Amino acid sequence: MAERTLMKGNEALAEGAIRAGCRFFAGYPITPQNEVPEYMSWRMPQEGGFFIQAESEVAAINMLFGSAATGARVMTSSSSPGISLKQEGISYCAGADLPIFYANVVRGGPGLGNIAPAQGDYFQATRGGGHGDYRVFVMAPNSVTEMANFPKRCYDVAFKYRVPSMILADGILGQMMEPVEFDFDPVDPDTFPEFDWTIGDAAGRERRVVKSYDLRPGRLEEWNFERQKRFDTIEAEESAWDSEGIDDCELLVTSYGSCSRISKSAVKLARDNGLAVGLLRPITLYPFPKRAFKEAAKGVKNILVVEMSLGQYIEDVQLSVEGAAPIHFHGRPAGGIPTAEEIYEIIKKIMGK
Amino acid sequence: MYQGIIVAGFGGQGVVSMGILLAYAGMVDGKHVTFFPAYGAEMRGGTANCSVIVAIDEIASPVVGQPDSVVVMNEPSFAKFEPMIKPNGRLFINTSLVSSRSKRDDIEVIEIPANKIAEEIGTLKIANMVMAGSLVDKTGMMAQKSLIDSVGKVYSRAKPEILKMNEVAIKRGAES
Incomplete structure (x- = not known):
């Protein structure tokens, strides 16, 4: 496709998300993923998108809940302790069937740990992370080119099944530089279809509600069963x-x-x-x-x-x-x-x- | 051809920018490349280092465990990285700032007064380019032209006269 460019993993991740149609990013700084928000801060306005440095990780993930509810392709990123803080919001997104995308550029833990590369967040990534019966579609790139190309695959799966998606990277992948080749043409968000679940301009249609709770007896169980069917399909069809x-x-x-x-x-x-x-x-x-x-x-x-x-x-x-x-x-x-x-x-x- | 390289020195000596230049130039030269910086606390005031791999074949691990070549720009880097070099590997010493000498007889040692040469050309800032010129010449990992052609791309904000000095520094390094 295009000529090879030498990019840092974190920058490739950010550029890959933008090319995949991401137009809303909210995040909070933490090493070793700081190049992601830094890149987004100047690149996102070029595409007419939104970059917000939130006041906290908790704020950032809840901004994703709101923006994802409009049907937009949205992203946040952080490193281990920051992703822990976001788990409540991720669970809420899973509960509301919102197709968010986020990246964890893992550092040493537990606790504040250190800023070195590590893979100690595997359980957190693959077993849900937050509370409740849900999973997250998790991709594990091993090169800067895959850091660039996997956001699109995450969005595609997230929107097909309305589940959260993430990239599990680490300090090596975030900080290293390699030649990058994108395997897809930039996606224009204006070409996205209308969804029947988004909120926004409600004129002339039935009221819609995006929420993760349901107190009616038996209804939440049904809802979980229905979501599990989607995870069953993901297990059957989306592994690589x-x-x-x-x-x-x-x-x-x-x-x-x-x-x-x-x-x-x-x-x-x-x-x-x-x-x-x-x-x-x-x-x-x-x-x-x-x-x-x-x-x-x-x-x-x-x-x-x-x-x-x-x-x-x-x-x-x-x-x-x-x-x-x-x-x-x-x-x-x-x-x-x-x-x-x-x-x-x-x-x-x-x-x- | 496979070259696993570690470049090390003080923060501010252009260690990381030299690593990026080598990776970029290797890419321009048609090679497979990886660059990985030490991004830890050591960068702040202490030593800085980065790993670069330039190879004909696809690169699996980006981690350089046993370097083929090490460039040491200052004394602490010598102590840390000299023992790690592969047998038959190369050690490039900036003798302007490093007084230690290797006692190993299984490596080739290339001694270059990089600061002195850089100051003769016009600015201390290009001592790293003197070392890069020598490294590329002795290892033969890429054409010198690829390195020189990449300077303007990687340091895109540098003034033309500085870029010219970089080129001179690379050539002087190759000759020393």
Whole structure:
């Protein structure tokens, strides 16, 4: 498509959202995602959109509730502690069936933690995060180009099913620079269809209400069942993954996000040294590509999970492979970044080399 | 060809901007590139560093665990990064500010009085370009022309005379 441009991950994320039709951004500063609001602050007005630096994370997410209720493509972003603050509002958006999009550029935790890259928010991202029975469509990019292209996929799914969507990144993906290639043409928000659920100009139509509560006996249960059907469809149809050398491998290595890049180098090192090692990487974390994992686990002797946290991602692998092979674990938390050499040593140990 | 590079020095020595220039120039040269800055507390007043990878093949990990080349602009960076260099790798020392000398016999050491050369050309600010010129020349990771052509793109707000000095600095670095 266009020529390659060198961009920082956070900037690519912001530009990708704008090209996907986002015209409303509200956020509050936090490292390592500050380039997102900074970029939005000058770029959004160029497209006639709105940028608001809110007075707090809680305000920002509630601004999303309001703007999403009009049918607009809206975005917020933050890093770990800020995303925790937004969980109440995200739950309200899920309850009101609002198709919001947000990004978590994860830092070290728990608590205020540090500003280093980490993957400790996996549970929070994939298990709902806020209160109530809902899920969030979660994508895990592993390159700056994917940071640029995944916002559009998030919006497409969010609007198709009216669910929240997010990108789970980290300080590596936010701060690193790589050449970027967009895989879609900019989307013009003026071409969006009219929805039958939005609020705004009500002249000449029935009254509509956007809310997340219903006190009528049994009605909320029905509503949850109805929403679950949409999540069931998402699980059946929207999962994505990537693999390398999994057809003939004895050891299956798996990681997501930035960590999958490091594991990929380790797997290459192992294969160059004659070891039968493959790599499986989920691109969507919810829905988790369970079938791909179940298939890939058949016939392998061992599985190695590498994550930049202490045993979160491994649970989805365990749930998917259903005991097909022993699972080994290597985790580095809160700013610990494994190297390819480090992972390669573990691979050799597992394979008895 | 695969070059994992760490550039390190004081904040203000143009360490990060040199890293971005190398990545941009590598892209212009048709290579795969990644750039990753240390964005932690060390940037504020202490040492700054960044990792750059330039390679023919697609780059998997953007993390440089064992660098092929290290550029040290100041003394603290020497102590931190000299031991990490891969066997048969290269160490580029700015001898204007670094008095330590490597005792390793398994790496190539390139000693360049970058501050002195930069001041001779006209401004201390381009000491990083002297080092970049040497790095590109010794590693052969890209054409010098790609580096020079990229200066004006990356430092788009620099005045023409400064850009010219950058070019001279790159060439002087390659010769030293």
